[in-house]
Amino acid sequence: MNLYESLAVKIEERIRGGSLAIGERLPSIRNLGRQENASPATVVGAYELLKSRGLIEARERSGFYVASFAAPALSEAKAAPGFVRPASLDPEDLILSLRQAMHNPHIFPFGTAAPMPDFFPIKALNRCFSQVLRDEPATVSEYRFPPGAESLRQQLRKRFSGMGVRLAANDIVTTSGAIDAIGLALSAVARPGDVVAVETPTYFGILQLVRALGYKILEIPLDTELGLTPQRFQQALQKSAGKIKALITVANFCNPLGSLMSDANKRQLVQLAEDSGTTIIEDDIYGDLAFDGTRPKPLKAFDSQDTVILCGSFAKTISPALRVGFACSRKFAPAILAQRAARVSGVSALAEEALALYLDSGHYERHLRKIRSAYHTLTAQYTHAILSHFPAGTRVSRPQGGFVLWVELPGKPDARLLQTKALEKNISVAPGPLFSSNHGEYGSFIRINCAIPWTTQAQKAVEKLGGVIARL
Amino acid sequence: MNLYESLAVKIEERIRGGSLAIGERLPSIRNLGRQENASPATVVGAYELLKSRGLIEARERSGFYVASFAAPALSEAKAAPGFVRPASLDPEDLILSLRQAMHNPHIFPFGTAAPMPDFFPIKALNRCFSQVLRDEPATVSEYRFPPGAESLRQQLRKRFSGMGVRLAANDIVTTSGAIDAIGLALSAVARPGDVVAVETPTYFGILQLVRALGYKILEIPLDTELGLTPQRFQQALQKSAGKIKALITVANFCNPLGSLMSDANKRQLVQLAEDSGTTIIEDDIYGDLAFDGTRPKPLKAFDSQDTVILCGSFAKTISPALRVGFACSRKFAPAILAQRAARVSGVSALAEEALALYLDSGHYERHLRKIRSAYHTLTAQYTHAILSHFPAGTRVSRPQGGFVLWVELPGKPDARLLQTKALEKNISVAPGPLFSSNHGEYGSFIRINCAIPWTTQAQKAVEKLGGVIARL
Numbered sequence: 016m017n018l019y020e021s022l023a024v025k026i027e028e029r030i031r032g033g034s035l036a037i038g039e040r041l042p043s044i045r046n047l048g049r050q051e052n053a054s055p056a057t058v059v060g061a062y063e064l065l066k067s068r069g070l071i072e073a074r075e076r077s078g079f080y081v082a083s084f085a086a087p088a089l090s091e092a093k094a095a096p097g098f099v100r101p102a103s104l105d106p107e108d109l110i111l112s113l114r115q116a117m118h119n120p121h122i123f124p125f126g127t128a129a130p131m132p133d134f135f136p137i138k139a140l141n142r143c144f145s146q147v148l149r150d151e152p153a154t155v156s157e158y159r160f161p162p163g164a165e166s167l168r169q170q171l172r173k174r175f176s177g178m179g180v181r182l183a184a185n186d187i188v189t190t191s192g193a194i195d196a197i198g199l200a201l202s203a204v205a206r207p208g209d210v211v212a213v214e215t216p217t218y219f220g221i222l223q224l225v226r227a228l229g230y231k232i233l234e235i236p237l238d239t240e241l242g243l244t245p246q247r248f249q250q251a252l253q254k255s256a257g258k259i260k261a262l263i264t265v266a267n268f269c270n271p272l273g274s275l276m277s278d279a280n281k282r283q284l285v286q287l288a289e290d291s292g293t294t295i296i297e298d299d300i301y302g303d304l305a306f307d308g309t310r311p312k313p314l315k316a317f318d319s320q321d322t323v324i325l326c327g328s329f330a331k332t333i334s335p336a337l338r339v340g341f342a343c344s345r346k347f348a349p350a351i352l353a354q355r356a357a358r359v360s361g362v363s364a365l366a367e368e369a370l371a372l373y374l375d376s377g378h379y380e381r382h383l384r385k386i387r388s389a390y391h392t393l394t395a396q397y398t399h400a401i402l403s404h405f406p407a408g409t410r411v412s413r414p415q416g417g418f419v420l421w422v423e424l425p426g427k428p429d430a431r432l433l434q435t436k437a438l439e440k441n442i443s444v445a446p447g448p449l450f451s452s453n454h455g456e457y458g459s460f461i462r463i464n465c466a467i468p469w470t471t472q473a474q475k476a477v478e479k480l481g482g483v484i485a486r487l
Numbered sequence: 488m489n490l491y492e493s494l495a496v497k498i499e500e501r502i503r504g505g506s507l508a509i510g511e512r513l514p515s516i517r518n519l520g521r522q523e524n525a526s527p528a529t530v531v532g533a534y535e536l537l538k539s540r541g542l543i544e545a546r547e548r549s550g551f552y553v554a555s556f557a558a559p560a561l562s563e564a565k566a567a568p569g570f571v572r573p574a575s576l577d578p579e580d581l582i583l584s585l586r587q588a589m590h591n592p593h594i595f596p597f598g599t600a601a602p603m604p605d606f607f608p609i610k611a612l613n614r615c616f617s618q619v620l621r622d623e624p625a626t627v628s629e630y631r632f633p634p635g636a637e638s639l640r641q642q643l644r645k646r647f648s649g650m651g652v653r654l655a656a657n658d659i660v661t662t663s664g665a666i667d668a669i670g671l672a673l674s675a676v677a678r679p680g681d682v683v684a685v686e687t688p689t690y691f692g693i694l695q696l697v698r699a700l701g702y703k704i705l706e707i708p709l710d711t712e713l714g715l716t717p718q719r720f721q722q723a724l725q726k727s728a729g730k731i732k733a734l735i736t737v738a739n740f741c742n743p744l745g746s747l748m749s750d751a752n753k754r755q756l757v758q759l760a761e762d763s764g765t766t767i768i769e770d771d772i773y774g775d776l777a778f779d780g781t782r783p784k785p786l787k788a789f790d791s792q793d794t795v796i797l798c799g800s801f802a803k804t805i806s807p808a809l810r811v812g813f814a815c816s817r818k819f820a821p822a823i824l825a826q827r828a829a830r831v832s833g834v835s836a837l838a839e840e841a842l843a844l845y846l847d848s849g850h851y852e853r854h855l856r857k858i859r860s861a862y863h864t865l866t867a868q869y870t871h872a873i874l875s876h877f878p879a880g881t882r883v884s885r886p887q888g889g890f891v892l893w894v895e896l897p898g899k900p901d902a903r904l905l906q907t908k909a910l911e912k913n914i915s916v917a918p919g920p921l922f923s924s925n926h927g928e929y930g931s932f933i934r935i936n937c938a939i940p941w942t943t944q945a946q947k948a949v950e951k952l953g954g955v956i957a958r959l
Contacts, residue, residue: 110828114632132628140627141620144837148613155612156604158807160586191663191810194832207679207701220832227829229679330832335630338663338835356583357699360666360692360802363810363835365616 019060022053024307026061027070030081041071041079068392069399082399089239089410089423096212096235096251097453109431109449110219116443123467123476126434126443128218128270128331128419130466134389135334136373136382143372147365154364161355162348163189163339164367170374171341178302179316180325186345188352189367191359193300196326196342198224199358201261203350204294204324205230209260212251212293214243216421216450216457218270221263221298232452233259239412242266242274245283252291259293267311268301271421271450271462273394273414275311282317289322294347299327303383305416306391321346331417332383333373337366390418390466397465400474404481418466424459428487433461436483442476491532494525496779498533499542502553513543513551540864541871554871561711561882561895568684568707568723569925581903581921582691588915595939595948598906598915600690600742600803600891602938606861607806608845608854615844619837626836633827634820635661635811636839642846643813650774651788652797658817660824661839663831665772666692668798668814671830673700673733675822676766676796681732684723684765686715688893688922688929690742693735693770704924705731711884714738714746717755724763731765739783740773743893743922743934745866745886747783754789761794766819771799775855777888778863793818803889804855805845809838862890862938869937872946876953890938896931900959905933908955914948 029035042050044058051058062079065071072082116122117129124131147154162168168184175182190196205211207229213221215234225232235251238244243264252259264284266276276284288295297314305311315325324347328340342351373379398411401422408425424430430446437444447460467473501507514522516530523530534551537543544554588594589601596603619626634640640656647654662668677683679701685693687706697704707723710716715736724731736756738748748756760767769786777783787797796819800812814823845851870883873894880897896902902918909916919932939945 114630114828117630117632127630129630132625135628137624137628141624144620144627145617148616152609152613153604155616155806155808156607156609158586158589158599158601158802160589191831192833195830198830202699223829227674227826330630334627335833336627336836338831338833354699356586357692357695358667358670359663359810361664361807361810363838364808365838366835 018053019057019064022051022057022061023064025051026065030070035081037081039081040077041081043078068395070395089412089421096233096247096254098231098233098254109434109446110223112438113434113443113445113449116438121441122438123442123472125463125467125476125480126445127464128445128462129335129464130331130386130418131468133468134386134466136378137334139376139378139382140334140369140373143369143376144365146372147368151368154368157364158361159364159367161188161359161362162352163187163362164364164371166371167339167367167374170371171343174374175313175315175325175343178310179312180343182343182345186348187341187343188348188355189362190326190340190342190355191338192330192340193298193326193328194220194224194340196328196340197221197263197296197298198228199351199354200294200296200324200326200342200347201225201228201230202354203347204296205260210255210258212248212255212259212262214264214269215453216271216447216460217263217265219445219449222452225263226452234451234453237269237272237274239272240274241280242269242272242276243284245280245287248284248287252287252293257291259291261294261296262288263296263298264314265298265301266314267299268304268414268416270301270417271419271445272412273417273419273421275305275415276314278312278317281312281314285314285317285322289320293322295323297323297325299325300331301417302327303332304387304390304418306387306394307415308384308387315343324351329370332386333370333379337370338363339366339370393465393467393469394418394420396469397463397477400477401463401481404478406481406485418464420463420465422461422463424461424484427459428484430457430459430461433484433487436487437480440479440483442480442483444480490525491529491536494523494529494533495536497523498537502542507553509553511553512549513553515550540867542867561884561893568705568719568726570703570705570726581906581918582695584906584910585915585917585921588910593913594910595914595944597935597939597948597952598917599936600917600934601807601936602803602858602890603940605940606858606938608850609806611848611850611854612806612841612845615841615848616837618844619840623840626840629836630833631836631839633660633831633834634824635659635834636836636843638843639811639839639846642843643815646846647785647787647797647815650782651784652815654815654817658820659813659815660820660827661834662798662812662814662827663810664802664812665770665798665800666696668800668812669693669735669768669770670696670700671823671826672766672768672796672798672814672819673697673702674826675819676768677702677732682727682730684720684727684731684734686736686741687925688743688919688932689735689737691917691921694922694924697735698924706923706925709741709744709746711744712746713752714741714744714748715756717752717759720756720759724759724765729763731763733766733768734760735768735770736786737770737773738786739771740776740886740888742773742889743891743917744884745889745891745893747777747887748786750784750789753784753786757786757789757794761792765794767795769795769797771797772803773889774799775804776859776862776890778859778866779887780856780859787815796823801842804858805842805851809842810835811838811842865937865939865941866890866892868941869935869949872949873935873953876950878953878957890936892935892937894933894935896933896956899931900956902929902931902933905956905959908959909952912951912955914952914955916952
């Protein structure tokens, strides 16, 4: 981090902490430079950065002011964990329509948690594919079997080791993506009918999976900033008489909240799970996307008894088209491997070798720095735009990583109706009810994808969406 | 087919029909030419072809003789369908060791049903991958969702239509290979605990899948030449009081027998399934590999009421590394799609588009002609070698397509012990007990892969294996 970036972080902390209020005038360039022992250029750099992130705004001939970014906090989700009896409304159709909208280039993709192609290292990845095709043509002519390519599992082992997670390559099974990894992990530890705890709100793909595999769903409400707290998990254990077979959790920047579990909470949660015989299935798919650049540890780093199965993929950072994910645990690797081997006769060596090559190239860390900063800026820009163009009373999440916003609309409009109305205007949004199996929840929430370049078109899309909401 | 090929077919029929016995001298070139109104060149061509296939042999200065190819028929499998209580011996380890052996280039791969890279169109496929990477870089940067690439589903629709199977592209869901297709089809029609009928002997991957999904397995013995007969299915229905939820069958050149169901039997089987409310899950993965070049119809071609889900992939003909298969049925497509969408968040657009491009190029039919003929010849050559070098009394299947042989060893040696002993000599074989969930079955059978070029090394491997068997 250079000087003006450090200064910007300092100022941001004051804004978020409340010592600089919305609308308050920031110190002049000269004053702040004196206070912070910084050159005018550094202060200007910091202010410009904060401006570009929508945190502060310049008023002509008057200086900088704290923008209305510092959004009012979301309402708390329901306070107690609860079992869910899936309602009659079939969410599969809503999901299908959301996914179909994704491939219509005329539809503005607020609805999907997928970065636009601009944010993927297409050229570098493409080179890796070409290199594998050229140097190892056998990768398209041979069966390769689970647990997957040794080269990739070695790369993963190395990465995890840098995060404090000790694994051998043989503890890692490659999968057809993160959801497949979670599904295999579930099948390895639980039988249909068992209680599986999930977070709420949570990514609808997780709910879809848990439903399809026939588990009993227990939803545990998240704290909007802290994510899943040990207290809430404790309550859930009590509610279910301790019979939670597995817990699926996204400790780092969960979708849709972007919240981050503290290290202390992570340690405590793993301990609780261990004591209660619950296997944690950790989805770390957003872990590489911390706004502040610090890679948070996975839960698996606090796991001495192999209570955690670490799952994930690079679908949010390298490419969603690889269809390569991973599930890691020494204890459960044989069971996961057996599940995987029973379901597919082979694995895609081409994609696995290309991914291994890319990870080995060193390009990934540079790429991450670029997109982390872009997502941070974009998330702030979209927050600012939403608070400016959506009806007064709109509340927005304060993610600490990832690239999505969780937006609570005032006046209780029906988000599912909004999905339909917005689609008529060629804008997709993900309606809140998808994020719980209990369809009464999140009726007036939507999730907004911010990994979309901030253009005039984007600005217009926010305005148009604000108009649709106002008319509901 | 040219003149000498037709003549060769005629002679082969006589040999197989028994009117020309093993060891019998064939007519002289002049005599046969007169009988068949064929030129000497045509007769020589036919004899050379039969020789190359191991059906006849030349003896110096004495003419051509029927080789010992016309193997004694296999013993019949157990005559009645039966429920299977999986024995205590865990077959997963045997399968794992088989698959691990596959990647050791020092091990001669008799044990896998996978052609050597020589038999795949690597260059042409590689060009298709490169073209997709060059022309459609978005395929590595975008989520693509089930049911899969429209281009591929259109190509499949066209192919099936040529086989008398009428489907719309929307009736087709792409999958991560044939076993994944069968698993999704099963999940769409049956619940854990339901009765699923399988053939016996059958590919162990199917058994592994059915076990992992928690179904009750009913095994129906195959006729060694006719495959699954309607009579046997009828018996199975009676045995299970009509409660067979799904039947997994490989009508065309099943692995390991290579048998072919007749069209009349196919029609009757589909009718029986329809009447009894059983869904047929058809695995057509070997259908393109008929020795006589005639593409047999899938069961699905005889299906007016959507009783059949047609599954398969191109793993045996184009590449086992694509990890792209298909499941087809108008009625069940929505349920299969729901299962697929719940298990994976996306599909591999790169592999699907490359495959579609390859199928569209017209290269496939040429390639099939080449490998069908090669597999026919190789299967005969290996049969001949096995009968020459294995202990007297060895019996060999008479496949009509595919590229594997099912070999019954005399004197009841333990095929699992043989697997171990052969591996010590760097030869893999697939032991018979893997091909049934009832581990008492096929104790002295092995499956032999013939899609391996016929070289001195191959010849030595057969001899060495014969030696291992003799010493057991």
